Amino acid sequence: MKINVIYWSGTGNTEAMANLIKVGAESAGASVMLKNVSEASLDDVSCDVLLLGCPSMGDEVLEEGEFEPFMASIEGSISGKKVALFGSYGWGDGQWMRDWDERMKNAGAILVAESLIVNEEPKGQECRDFGAKIAG
DSSP states (O other), rough: OEEEEEEESSHHHHHHHHHHHHHHHTTTTOOOEEEEEEGGGGGGOOOSEEEEOOOOTTTOOOTTTTHHHHHHHHHHGGGGGGEEEEEEEEESSSSHHHHHHHHHTTTOOEEOOOOOEESSSSOHHHHHHHHHHHHO
């Protein structure tokens, strides 16, 4: 199984999540490509499962400088695609993730797992388990 993990991180928490998720997915036998969104392109949507990670920003929205434009660029290409979402937050109640889930469903994506959100720094095991579950 080929899993592509594309993320944006401001403080390093979402990047840490991405790395831990990669370890978990690889431990379950998946081939995992990890990319910062600044290096990602539409071609990176070609995989068995696409994992997207972005923290909550501002008034519980996706990061607007790099991640949001990337999302807009792939939104028309993810119908029928297996997708999972993850991210960290420091305030709020996770509304950005609920909105993102809904956005992906409206674009036709198949969400293969409940989105993973963590407050501040990630706990290693829950992120590794998330990766393993998706790869399993």
